[in-house]
Amino acid sequence: MVRTRPERAAVRQEVLVAAREVFADLGYHRASLDAIAQRAGYSKGAVYSNFASKDDLFFELLGAELATMTEALTTGVAATRDRDTDLYLVAAALLAMAEDGRAQLIFSEFRAHAAREPALAARLGEVRTTLVDAAARRVQAEADAQGLALSMSAHDAATILLTLSNGLALEHVGNEPGQVIAVESLAVVIGSLVVPRPDAPPSSDPQE
Known part of the structure; x- marks a missing residue:
């Protein structure tokens, strides 16, 4: 049954959920x-009143998914302030996202589609730039908070993390969780992105 007169923000959110x-x-x-529209329970007109085309709808969904990915990469890190624990948490977050292989396949399919459409390719490039910039700020902030220095630019470190996420998602297609790579091994790779800052004070152990 098609619903009537819903809040506009609610329509957009429910359409995005259905679109995913x-x-x-x-x-x-x-x-x-x-x-x-059918999956969301609205008329096609309700969808078009919020999104001009399937491409527009996909780009908004893509932006939301990438923002969630960026947030997930640092979830829990600020609370621990322990390097080994934080590296494990970031690695675990990457693997958790990678297990949703279907989402990555959709993005890969859209990238191939956009590569043949210059306007879409340019728009996709803008989305990627926004994502990498946001991720770079998060990476730099977390490194600063822990008294660590990045072994490369924050931009490059963020790009590596996102590339790992994309590649791991594709590797997980057809494989069971845990078959692709051990979280501890991935943590070692991620750990190469940061080094102790020479001027950082030594960490104190309250039990010493």
Whole structure:
């Protein structure tokens, strides 16, 4: 049953949720605004009143997914302030995201689609730049908070983390969780991005 007179913000959010499900089930090319509207429980007109096209809808969904990814990479880190624990948490977050392989397949499919459309490719590049810049700020802030120095630019460190996330997601397709790489091994790789800062005071152990 199609609902009437919902709040506009609620419509957008529910359409985005439905779009993620439909894109995951059917892939980008087979998904249609009709199918997304039906999954959300709204008319096609309600979808078009919020999104001009399937591409516009996908870009908003992509932005939301990438923001969630950036947030997940540092979730829990600020609370521990312990290097080994933090590296493990970041590695675990990367693997958890990678296990949702269907989402990465959708993004890969859309990248191939955008590569043949210059306007879409430029727009996708802008989204990527925004994401990397945001991730770089988070990476630098966490390194500063822990008295660590990055072994490269924050931009490059963020790019490596996001590349790891993308690659691990593809590697997880057809594999069970835990079969691709051990979280401890991934933590070692991520640990190479940071080094102790020479002028940082030694950490104190309250039990000493």
